[in-house]
Amino acid sequence: MGIIEWATSPLGQSVPIHIAWFLIWVALIAGLLFLVLHAVYLRYFAKEKQFAAEGSPKGASQLPARIPRHSLTARLFHWVMAASMFTLLFTAFLPKVGVRFDWVTYHWIAGTVLTISIIFHIIHASFYMDFWSIWPDKADLEDAWKRVQRFMGRSSALPRKFAKYPLENKLYHGAIVVTGLSVIVTGVFMMSRVRTIFFPRNPYLFSDMTWGLMYVLHGLAGVGLITLVIVHVYFAVRPEKLPITASMIVGTMSREFYLKEHDPERWVVETAPSSTSGRRG
Amino acid sequence: MAVIRDVMPAFQLFQPSSIADAQKLLEQHGQDAWVMAGGLDSFDWLKDRIKKPKALVDLSGIEELRGVRTTSEGIEIGAMTTLTEVVRHPVVKEKYGLLAQAAELVASPQIRNQGTLGGNVSQDARCWYYRAGWPCYRAGGNICYADTPVGRNREHAILHAERCVAVNPSDSAPALIALDAKFVVQTPKGERVVDAEDYFVGPEIDITRMNILQPGYLLTAIRIPSTWAGAQFYFEKVRDRNVWDFPLMNVASAMVLSGDRIDRIRIAVNAAAARPLRLKAVENAVRGQSRTASTGEMAGKLAVQGAVPLQFNAYKIPLMRNLVKRAISGVQEAAWAS
DSSP: OOSSSEEETOOOOEEEEEOOOOOHHHHHHHHHHHHHHHHOOOOOOOOOOOOOOSSOOGGGGGGGGEOSSSSSHHHHHOOOOOOHHHHHHHHHHHHGTOSSSSSHHHHHHHHHHHHHHHHHHHHHHHSSSSGGGGSHHHHHHHHHHHHHHHHTTTOOEEEEEEEEOHHHHHHHHHHHHHHHHHHHHHHHGGGGGOOSSSSSSOOSSSSSSHHHHHHHHHHHHHHHHHHHHHHHHHHHSSSSHHHHHHHEEEEEHHHHHHHHBOOTTOOOSSTTTTTOOOOOO | OOOOOOOOOOOOOESSSSHHHHHHHHHHHHHGGEEESSHHHHHHHHHSOOOOOOOEEEEEGGGGSSEEEEEETEEEETTTOHHHHHOOOHHHHOOHHHHHHHHHTOHHHHHHHHHHHHHHHOOOOHHHHHTTTOGGGGTTOOOOOSTTTTOTTTTTTTSOOOOOOOOOSSHHHHHHTTTTTTEEEEEEEEEEEEHHHHHHHTTTTTTTTSOOOOOOOEEEEEEEEEGGOOEEEEEEOOOTTTOOOOOSSSEEEEEETTTEEEEEEEEESSSSSOOOOOOOOOOOHHTBBBOOOHHHHHHHHHHTTOOOOOOOTTTHHHHHHHHHHHHOOSSSOOOOOO
């Protein structure tokens, strides 16, 4: 039982046509298994989070009561992307597990919305947000190593508090970038195989082999997104993460949570309206 | 074209003698089972070695599935009733002549002697790319070979094409839709009765099937209510060879008139899309109108709204327009002599 379905083309060539659909269940089970194991680990085995330099830093009293975390634009992007992502996953995979409906039209429309929102996000993040805040830096890797050492019972200095985004967030974002761009790029080409309002159908744009690989990549990234979305929703509803989740709705988090989890030197927040330090995203 | 070989792939042959036994076998073998009625569609697939089922359930020994029975609500035709039996049955001829006309235009006398009503409505698409075993959408692949700039698509769909452009080739299906028939399907969860038009599915819903039959399902009977018994019927089939061919398009209508005014009407066409289409917009537009040439003209134009021709089948648009026009205005009587 392979993970790719093959067929013989009219020219006698063996070509991939799509992923094996049992991978949908593998992805679903992997996501659910992760959340069960993680929840059990946190409930019974995890030690309380400890950071170097506990306590309130200088100037903490000058911080606003609500710390701005996500601009309205960034929040709108996130929820538009979330809506299109859920639509894409449901329209892609429900028909494969027996729920029959006219899915193709909804799928390519949601894909178009996702594509436009991602293009917007890339431009917005590149020119109007702190672009590097979501990518792992040297401090993240050093702190991650310290956490691993301590997890294994070895002596190590305490890790620093997080910058705007913890390393897990950054790695998750990286995984979403890879899978998201894979489905988008392949999906845009695949739209030339169905009737849309954008371009005339041209199923001969690529060879059978290239098309097959494109369908396989689209499918693999798609089932990967099932797992990633489950993990994302799980973390969003975990009690200790609710302030972060709420900030994606209201745009801000409390000063106390900010000081408890984040390093004001790594995530600089404006302390007065006239200040220009720190860019929001 | 695929080469028809003499020897079919090996499979287990089951010949149940009751519906219950057949259903048990179908549930037991699930996706590996192939249901065979008259065998006219099945043997093509098997001899071409395109479909290779592990188990073949031959329904020909089930007497319960045969015959035309009159009921308090109309008639019930067993799914294994041959098309010849349908054509010759006195009640069908007298009250439901539309079905008799449609069934008599199926293929050739020999085929009608062997082919069944259930098989005729449940037969697979005739697209040659699909029948040749190419890995198209309908075969589980990711391309429609017929819907390309060079694809041979003269016989294909002009309406509701969704990735796959194959059409449903049944002649009896539009007649049954026009007669408001109900299809009785045995499923693992019990009996299900569906309207004729809901028995068929297009590629937008399920690109690998032409009807609602899933593994373990069995079409057992077709019930025709007396609602349209004795109405004015019209059936016309256009095909390349009048002695024996699949339809390029067909139309079926049942109409009740009050004077020259159309009181009630049901009309359906087939071979225009992957499923037979009931033309509800046409029915609504002509209901209450006089049965005249101008009403037929209007109906014909309405019927083809939204039609999108492929490279080689633009002729189907005027064909459908004229067939609907004739079905409404009744300019020409359907010729259906054997």
